[in-house]
Structures are given as C-alpha cells and as structure tokens.
Amino acid sequence: MPLTLERRMEPSRTANILVPILSVLLALVAGGVLLWLVGVNPIETYKAMLHGAFGSAYAISETLVRATPLMLTGLAVSVAFRMLFWNIGAEGQLAMGAFAASGVALFLPKLVPGISAWWLLPAMLVGGFVGGALWALIPAMLKAFLSVNEIITTLMLNYVAILWIQYLYYGPWKDPLGFGFPGTAPFVDAAWLPRLKDTAWLPQLFNTGRLHWGLALAIVAAFVVWLILGRTRWGYEIKIIGENPRAARYAGISIVRNILLVMILSGGLAGLAGFVQVAGISHRLQQGIAVGDGYTAIIIAWLARLNPFGVLLVALLMAALFVGGDQIQISMGLPAAMAGVLQGAILFFVLGGNFFTQYRIRWTSRQAAVTGHQ
Amino acid sequence: MDLALILSILAVAIQAGTSLVYASVGEIFTERSGILNLGVEGIMIMGAVTSFATAYHTGSLAAALAVAVLAGGALALIHAFLTISLRADQVVSGLALTIFGTGLSAFLGQRLGPAGKPLVGLVGPRFRPVAIPGLSDLPVIGNALFNQDLLVYAMFVLVPVASYYIYRTRPGLHLRAVGENPGTADALGIGVYRSRYLYTIFGGMLMALGGAHLSLAYTPGWTEGITGGRGWIAIALVIFALWNPYRALLGALLFGGVNAIQFRLQAAGATIPAPFLNMLPYLFTILVLTLVTIYEKTSKHVGAPAALGLPYVRGERTG
Numbered sequence: 003m004p005l006t007l008e009r010r011m012e013p014s015r016t017a018n019i020l021v022p023i024l025s026v027l028l029a030l031v032a033g034g035v036l037l038w039l040v041g042v043n044p045i046e047t048y049k050a051m052l053h054g055a056f057g058s059a060y061a062i063s064e065t066l067v068r069a070t071p072l073m074l075t076g077l078a079v080s081v082a083f084r085m086l087f088w089n090i091g092a093e094g095q096l097a098m099g100a101f102a103a104s105g106v107a108l109f110l111p112k113l114v115p116g117i118s119a120w121w122l123l124p125a126m127l128v129g130g131f132v133g134g135a136l137w138a139l140i141p142a143m144l145k146a147f148l149s150v151n152e153i154i155t156t157l158m159l160n161y162v163a164i165l166w167i168q169y170l171y172y173g174p175w176k177d178p179l180g181f182g183f184p185g186t187a188p189f190v191d192a193a194w195l196p197r198l199k200d201t202a203w204l205p206q207l208f209n210t211g212r213l214h215w216g217l218a219l220a221i222v223a224a225f226v227v228w229l230i231l232g233r234t235r236w237g238y239e240i241k242i243i244g245e246n247p248r249a250a251r252y253a254g255i256s257i258v259r260n261i262l263l264v265m266i267l268s269g270g271l272a273g274l275a276g277f278v279q280v281a282g283i284s285h286r287l288q289q290g291i292a293v294g295d296g297y298t299a300i301i302i303a304w305l306a307r308l309n310p311f312g313v314l315l316v317a318l319l320m321a322a323l324f325v326g327g328d329q330i331q332i333s334m335g336l337p338a339a340m341a342g343v344l345q346g347a348i349l350f351f352v353l354g355g356n357f358f359t360q361y362r363i364r365w366t367s368r369q370a371a372v373t374g375h376q
Numbered sequence: 377m378d379l380a381l382i383l384s385i386l387a388v389a390i391q392a393g394t395s396l397v398y399a400s401v402g403e404i405f406t407e408r409s410g411i412l413n414l415g416v417e418g419i420m421i422m423g424a425v426t427s428f429a430t431a432y433h434t435g436s437l438a439a440a441l442a443v444a445v446l447a448g449g450a451l452a453l454i455h456a457f458l459t460i461s462l463r464a465d466q467v468v469s470g471l472a473l474t475i476f477g478t479g480l481s482a483f484l485g486q487r488l489g490p491a492g493k494p495l496v497g498l499v500g501p502r503f504r505p506v507a508i509p510g511l512s513d514l515p516v517i518g519n520a521l522f523n524q525d526l527l528v529y530a531m532f533v534l535v536p537v538a539s540y541y542i543y544r545t546r547p548g549l550h551l552r553a554v555g556e557n558p559g560t561a562d563a564l565g566i567g568v569y570r571s572r573y574l575y576t577i578f579g580g581m582l583m584a585l586g587g588a589h590l591s592l593a594y595t596p597g598w599t600e601g602i603t604g605g606r607g608w609i610a611i612a613l614v615i616f617a618l619w620n621p622y623r624a625l626l627g628a629l630l631f632g633g634v635n636a637i638q639f640r641l642q643a644a645g646a647t648i649p650a651p652f653l654n655m656l657p658y659l660f661t662i663l664v665l666t667l668v669t670i671y672e673k674t675s676k677h678v679g680a681p682a683a684l685g686l687p688y689v690r691g692e693r694t695g
Contacts, residue, residue: 040487088467144662150669153414153467154612158658161605169651297478300471337486342479349472350454353464360463 008362017359022305025351026319032351033344037336047330047340054329055322063198063211067283069321071096071275073220075295076302076313077227078134078271083303084231085244085264091141091156092272093296094163095134099273100280101167102133104287107193107280108175108186119192126193127219127277134273135266137163142265146258164292171287185288195282216278220317223271224310230267231310240264272296294342301349320345379516385636386629387520390528391594393625393632395420395586395603397531399610400617400624401538402582406452408542408619409575410555410683411459414470416583417607418477419451423587425481425495428598429488432500437592440501444588445581451477452580456573463687474607482600495598503527503593527589531625534582538621551575555681558688568688583607605658612661616668618679627664634660 034044055065075092082089106129111117140159144150170186177187195214231237239260243250251257279291298320305319306312320341327341399416406413413419423444431440455473458464489495503525511522542548551571553561558568590602609631617623638653672679 036483040492090471144666148666148669149673150662150666151612151615154608154615154665155662157605157608158612158661161658162655165651165655169649172651173649297475300468301475304468337483339479339482339486343476343483344479346472346476346479349468350458350476353458353469353472354462356464357462 006364008364010360010362013359014362017355018307021355021359022307022316022352025305025348025355028351029344029347032347033340036343037340042334042336047334047336050330050333051323051326051340053326054333055326059209060211061325063213065318065321065325066217067212067214068324069318070214070216070220070278070282071295072298072302072317072320073217073314074223074275074278075272075299076306076317077220077223077310078268078275079296079299080303080306080308080310080313081227081231081240081271082264082268083244084308085240085260086247087142087145087261087264087268088153089138089141089156089265089268090153090300091138091159091296092268092275092299093292093294094156094160095137095269095272096276096279096296097160097163097167097292098137099130099134099270099276100287100291101163101170101276102273103127103130103277104175104186104189104280105129107189111190111192117192119194119196122190122192123195123281126281127274130273130277131270132273134276135270138265138269138272139262142262142269146261160292160296167287167291168289171289175287177286183288185284186286188286189281193281194285195278212283214278214282216282219274219278221314223274224314227267227271228310236260236263272299298345301345304349305352381640383516383520385633385640386517387523388636388639389629389632390520390524391632392635393628393630394528394531395589395594395606396610396613396628396631397535397625398527398586398589399583399607400613400628401534401621402579402586403610403614404542404579404617404619404621404624405538405551405575405582406579407614407684408551408555408681409572410558410681410686410688411456411572411576412466412470412685413452413455413473413576413579414467414611415451415455415473415477415580415607416470416610417603417605418474418481419448419580419583420477420587420590420607420610421481421601421603422447422451422477423584424591424602425484425488425587425598427584427588428500428591429484429495431502431592432489432495432498435501437501437503440592441585441588444584448580448582448584448587449577450580452577452583453573455580456576459687460569460572460576463689466685466687478601485598485600496600497597499597501592502596503589525593527585527593535621535625542621552681555683558683562688562690568690572688583610586610609657609661612665615679616664618668618672618677619681620679630664631657631660 037044037047054061056062075096078092079089103126106126110122110125137159141152141155144155145152171184175186177183177185195216198213199209239255242255243257243260275295280287302313302316302320306316323341323344327338330336330340331338399420403413403416426447427440427444430443431437451473455469458469459466485496486494489498505523505525508522512518542551550566553566554568554571562568587603591598613624613627616627634657638656641653642650
C-alpha cells in the first residue's frame, strides 16, 4: 500500500483550526444537497437564513438573545466533558433552573412586598443555579457512589424535569387569568432582566430588540470557567481525571469529590440558562422554555474543543442557524428543523475531521511502507 | 386484580415493548462487536418517519419496512465509518447521530406529506392484529400473545434466533471474540473491522424496525418526537439484560407493563396527575439501572464486552 497512516506526535495546529471551519462548510454543502433533493434552491435558502440571522440590527440582537442560553449550556456541558463525565442532562438542569428561578420570582415578592430588582434578580439567579445544580447532583451521586452510567441517568432526568415544569404551569402554578394559556402568571417588573436598549449609557448599537443582560452573565461565566479550568488546582485535577483517571487516582485526586463538584458547576451553569430564559425573555414559566438547548450544547462543546471562549463563539453560530431557520420557515415555508439537520451534520464532519488532527496520511513508496511498519 | 385485567395489561405490555425489543437486540449485536451506538434514539425516529411516509404514499407496509431498514442501515453506516475507520469517539458520534436523526426526522416530517406538506395528523396503512388460528384460542394467554400484529410475531422469532446465533454458532462466537478481545480475534483471522461494520449496520436496521413499529402499529401516524426517549431506554435495557436477548425481551415487557399500567391509571381517572404517571418509565429506568449496577458490582459479574467503546487499531495496544 502506497498510502500509510502515521499518528502525529502532537495534534496538528493547522488542522485544529481548519477542521471546525471546513466542517461547517461541508455541513452546509450536505444540507444544500438535502434542500436540493426536496426541490428547494439551497443558495436562496442560505441567503434567507443569513439575512434572518444578521441582516439587521434587530436580527443581530435576536441572534444574540438566542445565543445566550446556548452559551451557558455549552459551558455547562464542556465543564463536565473535560473530565469525561457525559452530562447529557443540561436540558433537564436548564428546566429545573427555570423552575427554581420562577419559584423565587413568583413567591419572594409575596413574602417581601415591594422587593427591588437589586435583591430579587440575584435571588432568582442563585435559585436558578441551585435548581440546576441539585438536579445534576442526582446522577452525579449515582455515578460517584454506585458507578451508575451517567449517560442514561442524566438523559432520563431530562424527561422527568420537563414533565415536572409542565405539571406546574398546567397545574398548580397556572395563571388563573391566563385564559387556559399554559404558563404561570407574569413575574413582577422587578424580576425582569433589564434590556440593553433600556440601559442609557450603552451606545446606539443596542437600541433595538430583546437583547438583555443575560448575555453579559454568559460572558462572565465563560471567564469564570476559564479561570477555574486554567488557573486553579481544581481545574488541573479535572484535566488530569479527564486525561488519565488511573494516574489521577495514584496522585491522590478524589474522583468522587470531583464528580460531585464538577456536576454542581455544570448543572448550575445549565440552571443559569433557565434563569436567563425566564427572567430575560418569557418573564414567566411556560411552554417552550426547554427547546433542546441542552442537546445543542453537546455540539457546541465539541466544536469549541471544550474551550470556554470557543463555546461563546460556536454558540453564536448555532444561534444564527436557529434564527436563520425560523426565518426560512416564515419567509419560505421551509421547516425550521433545517437548523437541527445542519447542526448534526456539522458534528459529524468535526468528528471525522478530528482524524486528520491526529493522523497524517502519507504517500510513500512500497519500500518505505514496509520498513515503516514495525 | 382479576385475571382479565392482568391479561389485558400483558397484551398492551407486548405492544408497548415491541419497539424496545427490536432496538435493544439491535444494540446488543452492535455492542457485542465492541461498538457502542448511542444513536438508537435517532435511528428509531428516522425509522418511524421514513416508514410512515413510505406506507402513506405507496400503501405498502412491506415497502415501508424496507425503507426503514435502509435508512437505519445508512445511519448506522455513518457511525461505523466515523468510529471504526476514523476512530472517532464512540460516545460523541452516537450523540451526533441522535441529534442528527431527531433534526432530520422533524425536517422530513414537515416536508414528506402530500405536495410538500407535513405528515402530522395523516392516517396511513398500519399493522393490525392478526389472530393466529388455534393459538389465539388457547386458554388464558392465547389472546394476549397470539392476537398481535406481524411485527410482534417477528419479534417472538427474532429473540430466540438472535440468542442462538450469539451463543451457539461459529459466527456468533466470532462476534463475541471481536467484542471481547479484538487483538486475539484478529490474530485468529477474524476480520475485526469487517464484523464491526457488519453488526453496527445490522443493529441499526433492527433499531429502525423498532421505530417503524411505533409509527405503523403502536401509535400509528407521525408526531415529532414520537420515540419519546425509547432509544435511550433500549440502551439501558441492554445493560439490564447483561447483553442477552432473552433478558432484553423480559426487560422490554417489564417496561411495556409500566406503560400499560400508566394508561390504565389514566383511563381509570386516577387522582395522580398525568405528568407524574408519564414520569414512571423514566424513573423506572433509573431505578432498574441502579439496581443492576449494584448487582453487577456485588456479584462481580461483568456483562459488558471487554473492548466495548475502544477503537481497534491493528498493531497498537488499546485501553
């Protein structure tokens, strides 16, 4: 065989950057073929998606709004994936974060009448974090103490969490004045995350749309995660466990403790995504809070190679696909699910492309191929 | 509880469990060869949408099953190529398959109806119960077991055949060898890559049939997210079953039974709110998985193929 494979000593830097970019392009080509097969002009569709996601100041703000929970769930998942804890449960942790933040928003003002946003919003934020973290602790404890497969448990708990919030907004928390609308009563004004257009000192750029301060929270969260992973002993321990659990055990690193702590952080971050959705966008707990961001987070984390700042960037790209997908549904009557198809395809290409960051393909003479093979 | 009630629960349990049996037997073949396929949910849902669309447009249930099998095989081939040839992470590739399949099924479900309209709400041909003369008249269990649809009967055949194949035939021995110790299998002349490709694709075909049973028999028609996590329950069942098809059947019937009881309670106007009843299968999965894990730990019985999830590279040490 004149074609030989060599394992690279170091992952290729060029390939590291090229693979995600090429993956996105190839996925767009594959999606284009699918569109063409169902009788739609792919170029027109992509143009409409691009315009829908970035075509105006309002479109850009919608894309950023959509990106905010994706950034937080993407961070949540990437923290857990760092130590090879497969948290597929960000969806449910987001739902439980939304539930807890909503609980605070609905009932704290009744206990403390006239509470100001300066107290209520932080209380909701803490509620969201704790709600997600506690939910994540269930599979974390099952894994840490009984080694129960976390992929299955985190996933099953997603369905349970979503059914739980459905129970609340169809049942005991349902808005009595809502004419049967599946949702709680709207929160008091103090529980609304301020919009950027209402913030006087910001430049004109942000004077439109629903963009809210949750975006800043996501960016701060990325910094915090970066600090923890790259600059602390804890982050170092997480890295070692992820790369070589046996070595970690020999080095005296407690795996049980780290599973629990990492899942508190991971679930908490996903819970914050739930908090920003109810406090920033819906202003109530309602249908459509858990729309799959916990699953998209897996693609984001992997595409970003678990890098916190990469997560911010990739979340933006995924948000653009979603907002663009909504746009083609409105303007061209095409399924918005196109976004999901493209995202899945991107992940396939990234996975395939990783091969080229780790291996080098060489054309060699027959002679060299024989001697090169020990 | 009287006997009639128990039997009617058994009949529903078989119906509800059939898709799980196909999916978990498919996953057993895949995992026995050393490949972990977490794309079951995505393959099942693609099986459901493609088979329903085909049945609706052609009127042929046979064609519907054929298309589902092709779709399932094709999706599993992607997983096989990524994990076997390109040595991609099996967990992430499987997750990608589920995300892709779920997205694509939603896309197709909105386009494959008449004149590019959605499939949702359409009524197409379906598998109806066919009473087997003689057997269905058997006292007590006859009606529950032998007044079912064709896919259920095929499942009754699939389980013993799969079990016989895995434990009692030479190719079955090779399959287990590839999953337990690919290096040795390779040295004995068994094609490791070839069998992994083969069983991953075959497994995907079975998973798609499971999905087809949902949209053509159990809950006829297409709704987005029709599988509702059944692919994941099937993966849990494989662990519960210790990679044995008979135990997978038993587990699937148990889950079907939970479903059946849930419907009973709902129909009887139970005071428990519906969302809590709907949580039962998921909570039950966690409970069963936990108990099985504890059992495996205390009895030192490990059911998982030793090389499960590890890429095989000829001439390199794995693990």
